Amino acid sequence: MSGPAPDRNGPLTRAASAIYWFVVVEVLWVLLTAPGFVAALFLARDASNLPLYALAAVPVGPATAAALFAWRVFLRERDPSPAHQFGRGLRLGWADALRSWVPALVALVVLGTNVAYAGAAGLAAPVVLLQVVLGVVVLLWAVRMLALASSFSFRWRDAARLGIYTLLNRPLVTLGMVSLLVLVAGLAVVTFDAVPVLLASVLTYFLARNENPVLDDVQRRFVAPSPPTSSSTTP
Template sequence: MSGATRAWRQFGDGPLSRVASRVYTLLVVELLLLLTTLPGLLPLVLLGRDPSNLPLVALLLVPVGPAISAALYALRQQGPDLTDLRPAALFWRGYRANVLGVLRVWVPTLSWLAVLGVNLAYSGAVGLASWWAVPLVLIAVGVTLCAANALMITSLFDFRTRDVLRLSVHFLVRSPAVTVGNALLLTAAAGITAVTSEAVLMLLASIAVLAYLRVSDPMIHLIRKEFTT
């Protein structure tokens, strides 16, 4: 190994270089997340927060699923070595590989949540008793948490959609730490959006995706150990 190669290797393995590579990767992923979601999120920021807009909100959020999936793939696959940084290439590879599988999970999830949201908002108009609010909220929470598991599994593994759904429900119970962690992340995201706007949340998107990935590590480890060869 030449002196130059050894120098590059040491530079790429040091703690400062690992921090720098992580910051660089997060910045690149953030820019690509903004690029791939901007067509839907720009009108969403301008849209009024009225329950009647929920179906339109669901439609505008369709590009977000494949973008998050690509970001998960890039952050999972990218190593800390500064001599081999390629987050953009990994992002686009993940996007192309996962877009169809993610949409098969993401679009039904958005549709279900839109229907549940409209029914909650207009429960009186559709003739629902007030006590129906509790089961509808619980169903919405369950659908969202299952979708969080399913999105992670689809992004990092190559399973059939029905197997993804089975695993997402299975790990909802088997990995309570992952379930609680995802619930806290979703609560934080909802709080940021409510207090500020969707634009602020998007500026923190790559950090949020990294946190989502770290929360899901126990589930990822178990799937790799027990359901892959």
């Protein structure tokens, strides 16, 4: 005599599904970014290597956008296939992610080099502080652009304007992003560099939750609704 059928909506099933999602997204994110991180391990920690560190960080943009796409699906539908959703997000958003991420990396290299060699260049302390602030703003803008690229395909200049607008218009969400970036930096400093990488799926999950209100707002206010299909229109 067979026992009762397992409850597919029970707490244990949901917990197992969530753990599976975190593991799969983590593995895929690490696999996509591993070449850059491995290359970075062989670089000396010197400001002269900032361009090479930026080059190693290029895959982080598309990988993060793909993870954000997958987590957005998870938060809405609990799809049983995280690998499929991650791959779909990568396929749809990698170009838009690179178009925003690469210019941001270039800007961060320029600003970081200026700060690192501020003494040799004779830059005043207020100028150095301004460049640090600009670096933080560029990083916040870049992360917001990755979130937009994970769900939409805007022209670059439209996405850039939306990135700036939403940073200013949704200050609490922006503060949440700042908190996550501080957490990542703190983990890297207090522990070691690999810890944020090993927690990438958890960090991108919380980033996706943080960015959801902005993406929903952009969907409602700036994305035209899909036209009705012929089958749904009245003849």
